[in-house]
Structures are given as C-alpha cells and as structure tokens.
Amino acid sequence: MNLVFLDGKLLPADQAHVSVLDRGFIFGDGVYELVPVYSRVPFRLDEHLTRLERSLGETKIRNPYTRAQWRSHVYALIDAQSFEDQGVYFQLTRGAAKRDHAFPKNLEPTVFMMSNPLTNPPSAQVEKGGSAVSALDNRWLRCDIKSISLIGNVLLRQLSAEADAVETILFRDGKLTEASSSNVFIVKQGLILSPPKNELILPGITYDVVVELARGHGLPLEMRELSESEVRGADEIWVTSSSKEVLAVVELDGQAVGAGRPGAVFRRMHQLYQDFKREVMRAGRRERISA
Numbered sequence: 001m002n003l004v005f006l007d008g009k010l011l012p013a014d015q016a017h018v019s020v021l022d023r024g025f026i027f028g029d030g031v032y033e034l035v036p037v038y039s040r041v042p043f044r045l046d047e048h049l050t051r052l053e054r055s056l057g058e059t060k061i062r063n064p065y066t067r068a069q070w071r072s073h074v075y076a077l078i079d080a081q082s083f084e085d086q087g088v089y090f091q092l093t094r095g096a097a098k099r100d101h102a103f104p105k106n107l108e109p110t111v112f113m114m115s116n117p118l119t120n121p122p123s124a125q126v127e128k129g130g131s132a133v134s135a136l137d138n139r140w141l142r143c144d145i146k147s148i149s150l151i152g153n154v155l156l157r158q159l160s161a162e163a164d165a166v167e168t169i170l171f172r173d174g175k176l177t178e179a180s181s182s183n184v185f186i187v188k189q190g191l192i193l194s195p196p197k198n199e200l201i202l203p204g205i206t207y208d209v210v211v212e213l214a215r216g217h218g219l220p221l222e223m224r225e226l227s228e229s230e231v232r233g234a235d236e237i238w239v240t241s242s243s244k245e246v247l248a249v250v251e252l253d254g255q256a257v258g259a260g261r262p263g264a265v266f267r268r269m270h271q272l273y274q275d276f277k278r279e280v281m282r283a284g285r286r287e288r289i290s291a
C-alpha cells in the first residue's frame with residue numbers, strides 16, 4: 001500500500017482526512033511544490049525547499065518544519081512507495097478556522113504530501129515534439145508564488161487539453177510570460193531566450209537547470225522580455241517543468257514553429273539535461289548509501 005503524509009504521519013490515503021473548514025479547501029489559501037524523483041533520488045530538493053520557504057514567507061503561512069525535517073519527511077514518503085520514479089507533491093495550507101477572509105494568527109498549518117508515479121513525456125513525444133495553443137495571461141500579478149489557487153492555470157490548461165495540445169502559452173500585454181504549467185524558452189538564430197524572473201512567472205527549478213546547462217556548455221543565452229511576434233517567429237520553442245523536463249513545441253496555434261520539428265538546439269539541451277540528471281542521481285545514491 002502506498003502511503004501519504006498528513007501532519008507528521010504516514011498513512012493510507014483513505015485514512016487521511018482534512019477539516020472541511022481548512023482554508024485550503026475554502027479559499028485555496030496555501031502553497032505547494034512538485035519534486036521529481038528518479039530512482040528514489042529527489043532532483044534539486046533543496047532548490048524546491050528554498051522556493052517553498054519563499055512561497056510561505058510571501059503568503060505569511062507558518063513553516064512548521066526545519067529544512068532537515070522537510071528532507072526526512074520527503075525521504076520517508078519516497079521510501080513508502082512501491083515505485084522508483086516519483087512525483088512528490090506537497091502542499092501546506094494556512095490551516096482550519098471559522099470562515100473569514102482575514103486570518104487568525106498562529107493557526108496550525110495543514111501539511112499534506114503524496115507521491116505518484118512520475119510521468120515524463122514518452123520518447124516518441126520527445127522525438128516529434130508537441131503542439132501548443134496561445135491565450136491571454138489573465139492570472140493574478142503574483143505568479144511567482146506557487147499558490148494552490150490554480151483556477152486560472154486550470155482553465156488556461158484546459159484550452160490546450162481540448163485542442164489535444166501539450167500546453168497553453170501565455171501572453172500578457174503582448175509579451176511572453178510562461179505557459180499554464182511550465183516555463184517557456186525560444187531559440188532564434190542559435191540564441192536561447194526566455195523572459196527574466198519577475199512576479200509574472202513562476203521561478204521554475206527546471207528553468208534554472210536549463211539556464212545553468214546553457215551557461216556551463218557555452219550555449220548563447222539571454223533573459224529578456226519577448227514580444228508575441230518574436231515567439232511566433234522563433235526557430236524553436238521549448239516548455240520546461242519538473243514533469244515535462246524540456247519538451248519542444250513544434251506547432252503554435254496551428255502554425256509550424258521553425259521547421260515544424262524539434263530543432264538542433266533543443267536536441268542538444270535535451271541530451272545535456274538527461275546527462276545532468278544521471279549525474280545527479282548517481283551522486284544522490286552515493287549520498288543516501290553513506291548517510
């Protein structure tokens with residue numbers, strides 16, 4: 001039986017109960033993370049925990065655990081699953097209280113974690129790329145917080161799901177922001193481009209890995225505002241996230257992107273990402289064996 005974590009305990013999902021007055025349920029008042037786990041080694045766990053701590057700070061939700069406690073709870077959850085490659089989801093809500101928008105001080109946050117089998121894009125999709133549609137980014141102005149209030153993202157993602165596409169790419173005021181559940185990169189004449197991190201996009205952990213890999217391997221890269229026409233005229237478009245890793249978008253709103261197949265820079269980055277992942281996993285295994 002695969003177990004979930006609720007408020008300090010591991011238990012079967014059907015025995016994990018949360019109050020109907022939980023502010024996560026009533027207001028979507030909480031934050032979350034999703035950490036990919038390869039062969040039981042979490043990828044970039046510290047970076048995810050740093051982002052979680054930041055989301056908690058920005059939303060004034062109390063963090064009940066130290067970094068060491070978070071790590072040990074995540075490892076215990078990973079070890080309680082029967083499968084190797086996992087997507088560990090965790091969320092904290094402000095806790096249960098009488099319904100009132102304003103929140104009482106010193107509420108006990110609700111901490112929930114579960115792990116599901118990790119589903120990275122199948123290799124056929126990596127080879128062929130996927131299609132995307134575009135939409136106006138009509139979400140709030142604090143998309144840098146990884147909030148569980150995801151109705152904006154949900155409705156935007158549904159547009160692409162109904163068009164059988166992998167993502168919805170978002171534009172605000174004629175500028176690229178991100179996609180409904182991933183960050184976006186483009187390539188123009190060999191130069192990799194992506195919007196800078198600000199309050200309009202989620203600071204993606206995968207985005208950081210791609211930036212580090214590009215810099216570390218001398219691939220030209222620039223973070224700057226990108227207009228809608230630059231995106232539509234790009235040679236390549238990629239989406240990045242913990243579950244999609246790096247995936248090429250070869251069609252946007254029915255129009256071919258560049259040559260209509262994954263480009264050379266994408267193939268290079270995808271390979272670098274896979275090599276880097278393997279290195280991290282090997283190092284992670286050694287760390288766990290010696291711990």
Ligand code: PDD
Nearest residue numbers: 180181182183202204205206207241242
């Ligand atoms: N989504 N932007 C948005 C709006 C996201 O929801 C995500 C992640 C990202 C990429 O972040 P990262 O590289 O840290 O996964 C960017 C996760 C996977 C989700 O909601 O399931």
